[in-house]
Amino acid sequence: MKINGLKKHILMALAVCVVTSSVLAGCGSKSEDSAASVSSSGSQAVASESAPAPTGEPVTIKYMVFSTEANDSYTKLDLVGSFKKVKPNITVEIEKVKDSGEFENALKIRKAANELPDIMPMKAYMLADFKDALAPLNNIEAAKINMYADKFAIDGNILGVPECMFNEFVWYKKSIFQEYNLQVPKTWDEFINVCNTIKAGNKYIPILMGGKDAWPDYPFNEYMPALEANDGAIWNTMAGMDEPFSKDKPFYIAYSKIQKLYDAKPFGSDPLGAGFDQVKTMFGSKGAMIAAGAWFLGDAKKAVADTNDIGTFFLPVKNSTSDKLNTITTVDGFFATPKDGKNLEASKEFINFLFSKDFYSAYMKDRGLVSVVKDLKVELDPVLQQAYDAEPDVNFVVYDGGNSDFQKIQAATKFDVKKMGQEMMAGKNLDKMMEDLNKAWKAARASK
Numbered sequence: 001m002k003i004n005g006l007k008k009h010i011l012m013a014l015a016v017c018v019v020t021s022s023v024l025a026g027c028g029s030k031s032e033d034s035a036a037s038v039s040s041s042g043s044q045a046v047a048s049e050s051a052p053a054p055t056g057e058p059v060t061i062k063y064m065v066f067s068t069e070a071n072d073s074y075t076k077l078d079l080v081g082s083f084k085k086v087k088p089n090i091t092v093e094i095e096k097v098k099d100s101g102e103f104e105n106a107l108k109i110r111k112a113a114n115e116l117p118d119i120m121p122m123k124a125y126m127l128a129d130f131k132d133a134l135a136p137l138n139n140i141e142a143a144k145i146n147m148y149a150d151k152f153a154i155d156g157n158i159l160g161v162p163e164c165m166f167n168e169f170v171w172y173k174k175s176i177f178q179e180y181n182l183q184v185p186k187t188w189d190e191f192i193n194v195c196n197t198i199k200a201g202n203k204y205i206p207i208l209m210g211g212k213d214a215w216p217d218y219p220f221n222e223y224m225p226a227l228e229a230n231d232g233a234i235w236n237t238m239a240g241m242d243e244p245f246s247k248d249k250p251f252y253i254a255y256s257k258i259q260k261l262y263d264a265k266p267f268g269s270d271p272l273g274a275g276f277d278q279v280k281t282m283f284g285s286k287g288a289m290i291a292a293g294a295w296f297l298g299d300a301k302k303a304v305a306d307t308n309d310i311g312t313f314f315l316p317v318k319n320s321t322s323d324k325l326n327t328i329t330t331v332d333g334f335f336a337t338p339k340d341g342k343n344l345e346a347s348k349e350f351i352n353f354l355f356s357k358d359f360y361s362a363y364m365k366d367r368g369l370v371s372v373v374k375d376l377k378v379e380l381d382p383v384l385q386q387a388y389d390a391e392p393d394v395n396f397v398v399y400d401g402g403n404s405d406f407q408k409i410q411a412a413t414k415f416d417v418k419k420m421g422q423e424m425m426a427g428k429n430l431d432k433m434m435e436d437l438n439k440a441w442k443a444a445r446a447s448k
Helices: 006-017 068-077 079-086 100-112 124-129 174-179 188-200 215-221 224-229 234-239 250-263 276-282 294-303 344-354 357-367 382-390 404-413 417-425 430-446
Strands: 059-065 090-096 120-122 161-173 205-208 287-293 310-313 326-336 395-398
Touching: 059 068, 059 100, 059 120, 059 344, 068 079, 068 090, 068 294, 068 357, 079 090, 079 344, 090 344, 120 124, 124 326, 124 404, 161 174, 161 294, 161 382, 174 310, 188 205, 188 250, 188 287, 205 276, 215 224, 215 250, 215 287, 215 417, 224 234, 224 250, 224 326, 234 250, 234 404, 250 417, 250 430, 276 287, 276 294, 287 294, 294 357, 294 382, 310 382, 344 357, 404 430, 417 430
Parallel strands: 059 090, 205 287, 326 395
Antiparallel strands: 120 326, 161 287, 161 310, 161 326
């Protein structure tokens, strides 16, 4: 996987997305026609066709979706109907699965049965896992206009076209902060103090977690080691070390911070008792904060009646106010299709449509995501803009999910940072975890 130069592109694109444009005023309004209200001036996005293509043989393609937020946006923007107008002979059937974990497990089972869905929005690391089953997409228009598709090529082939990039935030309800006379925290200790103050008030849960699902702790347990090290490829770095969990290493230092937060018990009396879908609706009523990516924008607006009451800030992982703040940037949602699929050409047509000017612009705007299409300017939602305004000098750490060397060690050691987060919330001893991991890691490297 190639990521050289990716950070430069991320910063350029983020700069584009925070520029206010008068033709994009009103971003985030639910009453306007999203597709019509987004400017695409100068964009190289795939042009929407003005008339349906000649009808061919009827084809039905299967699109497996794990993101509730994406699925909601597809319904709002009528993805299926809009594509049908352009390609009348192609019918898209969306299959919604619970979450990314269920999605990955389903793909593994279906790959073994040679029954992969036609369209799969993969994570970057999945491309390597499934590379033998995926079709090269180098020559489709969506890949050609994408700023990052070739940066994640494997053996010279673009196996997935990334949908977007986004940052991670702490979402908070401003009125709750005002009630307790709290300011947005600038350091890790200040963040924990905010949690303690809200907890002492005995009215709100400081941070909603949904820890019954393993994945919601990812802003802490997955991303913080990379932030501590200022190394988006920390998993690859650790793959070259025998004992990366020692006390002087970034992983342990980051996890010590996480443990300090978890010891403050900011997630309510039973953080492992409910899943994310259960707790997200409590944001702003029973919960004061939630750590999540830009993808949470739609849920936040559903949970809080007054959008102006929603605030965002970057997770304040730094030790001192004088330190530069690191925050994660993720390139995500790699659209892939199986090379042996019966509907390969129809699938490529659909991927192209997902990046067409009108649909892609409206979708980015609705989701609050950052465009990865060359020269396509989409204004950032004002709710998200608050975080950038508060930290104009933030350092964006481009996250890499891990190369093949890391994945081999991960499999051998059963290294699962999200599960570790659950164990830490349940009270498992951090030093013992780190000691056991060092032993297992060293043994896995020796057996390679």
